[in-house]
Amino acid sequence: MRPALFLFALLMPLLLLAGCRQQGEWYIFEGVALGSGYHITLNGDLGPGESALVEAAIQGELASLDNDIQLLQHLLATGWPIVLGPPGAQVPDDLLQLYRARAVDHLARVLGEFGVEHALVELGGVQRTLGRAGRHPWRVRLPRTGLASAPDAALRLEGAALVTRSAARPADADGQEWERILAVSAVAQSAEAADHLARELLASPLETAMEQPARVVVLTPRGITLHIGAGLEPLLER
Structure with missing residues (x-):
């Protein structure tokens, strides 16, 4: 057998095994934000302690958006501006749904900043995928x-x-x-x-x-x- 073919035959099992492997470890982050639950599943190679950093970044991003909603709720409760509704009105569901969609996109960006290429983000029924779940x-x-x-x-x-x-x-x-x-x-x-x-x-x-x-x-x-x-x-x- 020629040297090149012999080397290829030796490496083929390793190549097949590599193709069958997942991209990395599986991580799950869950919690509550914007009046609903969120669930994030990601597959990647996070370094030591990086999982905690990712979770902190997720919670920080959602806390910022939660603060926006609370400020709007305060404005509604005080009746200013009047166009938003009478004093004591709740944040409209239509606007809350828009914030949830925005939050999911923000979370996808946060994961990307950590080099995560494969994830599923869900918040209040809004779902966004990054990459693939394994081979599918x-x-x-x-x-x-x-x-x-x-x-x-x-x-x-x-x-x-x-x-x-x-x-x-x-x-x-x-x-x-x-x-x-x-x-x-x-x-x-x-x-x-x-x-x-x-x-x-x-x-x-x-x-x-x-x-x-x-x-x-x-x-x-x-x-x-x-x-x-x-x-x-x-x-x-x-």
Whole structure:
């Protein structure tokens, strides 16, 4: 056997084993922020004591955003500015959801500063993935729809975010329901971009969502129907 082929034959088992290995150790960070729980799973090679630094950076970033919400709540409680609502009003859910999307993107940036390339960040239903979960994309579950005939669905995401927005319930007109969008789950590269897309599709005709990476839940006179946009089809777990 020629020397080059002999050396290749010796190295091949090692190369195969290296390809099967995970990127590093698994780490999990959990807690509460912005009125909801957060869960971060990452896979990487953190040096001695670096795990504690990552956790401290995560908590510091979330504390800063929590302070923003508390300041806004204080302004609402004092009735200033009036355009935000009457004295004692709560922070609107729509704004809180936007802050959660922003927080998830901030956390993804923090992890990147520590060299983390593979992670799943979830806060209040907002989810964003970095890299892969081992040799496969991250498995992210879509929110349940309440339809008994519709099985739970999941997406395979790599470097993308999933955000779900629900429409405000309008007042019934003479007790009659009409066809309308109930919720939109949208995918984009960042959580804020996915949140923006979901809000946009909530106010758009259903046909607009059919070309997007989104799932739309629609209420019709015959019941609830699900619609999958063309951009979401390739991401669905089979």
